[in-house]
Amino acid sequence: IAGITQAPTSQILAAGRRMTLRCTQDMRHNAMYWYRQDLGLGLRLIHYSNTAGTTGKGEVPDGYSVSRANTDDFPLTLASAVPSQTSVYFCASSDLSGGGYEQFFGPGTRLTVL
Amino acid sequence: AQSVSQHNHHVILSEAASLELGCNYSYGGTVNLFWYVQYPGQHLQLLLKYFSGDPLVKGIKGFEAEFIKSKFSFNLRKPSVQWSDTAEYFCAVRGQAGTALIFGKGTTLSVSS
Numbered sequence: 665i666a667g668i669t670q671a672p673t674s675q676i677l678a679a680g681r682r683m684t685l686r687c688t689q690d691m692r693h694n695a696m697y698w699y700r701q702d703l704g705l706g707l708r709l710i711h712y713s714n715t716a717g718t719t720g721k722g723e724v725p726d727g728y729s730v731s732r733a734n735t736d737d738f739p740l741t742l743a744s745a746v747p748s749q750t751s752v753y754f755c756a757s758s759d760l761s762g763g764g765y766e767q768f769f770g771p772g773t774r775l776t777v778l
Numbered sequence: 779a780q781s782v783s784q785h786n787h788h789v790i791l792s793e794a795a796s797l798e799l800g801c802n803y804s805y806g807g808t809v810n811l812f813w814y815v816q817y818p819g820q821h822l823q824l825l826l827k828y829f830s831g832d833p834l835v836k837g838i839k840g841f842e843a844e845f846i847k848s849k850f851s852f853n854l855r856k857p858s859v860q861w862s863d864t865a866e867y868f869c870a871v872r873g874q875a876g877t878a879l880i881f882g883k884g885t886t887l888s889v890s891s
Contacts, residue, residue, distance in 0.1 A: 697878060704883060706868060706881045707822075707881040708881075712878050754821060765877060765879070766812065767812075769814075771821045772821055
């Protein structure tokens with residue numbers, strides 16, 4: 665089934681540890697995004713990539729890094745996790761070539777940093 | 779900077795009641811507008827979108843939204859809600875400056891049967 669997969673589904677992490685959240689899409693979309701969802705704050709953009717090999721910062725990039733080595737994968741790394749990074753993380757993609765800009769979302773990763 | 783404001787944080791309705799969720803945005807140029815829905819424990823799904831043309835947009839599950847350019851608004855409506863509409867609803871906007879969407883903070887809709 666075409667779509668976006670994210671791993672892990674959930675994770676409990678000790679503060680200071682490094683963690684990579686994985687995101688893979690099979691729709692050949694050129695753009696991918698990472699959001700965090702927090703109660704009362706909605707979705708906030710962390711990083712984005714409009715095409716393989718390029719990335720950009722969103723609204724809340726501090727403490728996170730991304731890479732886009734190919735079209736399908738867009739991992740998000742927390743170099744040294746802190747409790748304020750406890751959140752639900754959603755990966756999304758869109759087909760910019762079609763001009764639609766509609767974003768398709770993955771199932772999310774629930775991360776708890778203790 | 780662009781922003782999206784959703785007026786209602788939590789709306790509680792009985793089944794068969796009519797629904798209107800407000801959404802205003804702050805970008806003055808050409809915009810693309812979206813409403814997404816997130817059912818409990820699930821990811822976001824697109825309800826409807828507006829790019830151009832008829833300002834009254836119809837989406838899935840009986841939802842519709844009206845784009846009023848003069849009011850910078852894109853309110854979501856449904857004439858008769860069902861218990862299964864219980865979810866969180868997000869309005870989002872994309873201005874021409876970028877490709878990423880800016881989301882509102884969301885409105886939680888609770889429908890009692």
